């Protein structure tokens with residue numbers, strides 16, 4: 469069986485034509501799936517008779533196609549009402565996190581690209597749980613459609629921004645991610661603007677070079693966290709495979725090829741990477757790169773003993789960057805009461821289950 473959410477428009481059109489339908493039928497089907505976010509395709513009065521027959525034959529029980537339909541295992545809203553976090557259960561029982569931030573015209577979805585993650589960043593709840601599997605393109609698309617249905621149910625404006633910063637390393641699953649983004653940016657469906665999509669990476673060098681080579685019009689965010697190779701390797705084990713010098717060379721190549729600004733993410737951890745000297749170091753490292761630094765005070769996790777940098781130290785760090793001509797933003801730690809750091813809600817739910825089970829074991 470194939471998920472219709474896995475298929476970009478040309479593949480869907482070929483599939484329908486192979487089944488004797490006309491190319492125009494693909495547009496009606498695509499709009500139902502990707503613009504409306506339909507969760508079933510039978511008994512739709514807007515489908516022409518041939519398409520309705522095809523849908524009844526091929527997308528029902530025993531059909532060749534299905535729709536990815538994750539179920540909601542948990543749905544939590546932050547106390548300020550601006551962040552909503554979903555734990556979605558996939559067909560094989562794996563759970564992934566999807567976050568909706570803001571309900572105004574500027575809403576942003578943050579989606580997962582893998583169940584678990586192989587990169588092992590020490591301060592990250594997903595890294596602490598290890599890698600389970602890659603998500604298919606359709607499983608990434610379905611998260612966005614779930615968020616859009618949520619917004620529609622609230623009468624809110626359509627989704628504006630998409631960030632791939634949930635569970636998993638997007639460039640470790642680049643084929644599925646790029647297929648999902650081809651689907652989600654198709655004008656005939658979800659129609660997200662490529663310039664409002666951000667791919668986050670911990671520094672998977674081949675993936676960065678691929679984005680450069682293919683001149684993809686998405687934003688790139690590189691999780692840096694340290695400008696010192698040894699210190700970074702302690703926080704981000706993946707940097708032993710793609711060392712800092714190689715990563716920065718790839719970023720320079722990306723900038724030269726695309727002319728695009730790169731966002732560098734810096735988790736501020738008190739006493740670890742938040743001194744003015746660290747700020748001097750990052751300014752020197754990124755010299756000559758069209759860059760913007762996002763400073764994010766640490767979201768605490770049970771598996772890491774570090775604490776978030778205080779506001780004054782964060783402002784001082786930012787002041788040093790500004791003096792060196794490097795623009796930056798201190799990000800709010802939004803949604804901390806809904807465990808909005810990636811992997812935290814899944815970890816919390818797993819702990820709750822373990823606690824429930826442990827007295828009888």
Ligand code: SF4
Pocket residue numbers: 585586587588589592593594595596634635636637670810
């Ligand atoms: S921060 Fe991102 S790349 Fe690192 S372990 Fe967590 S999910 Fe993976």
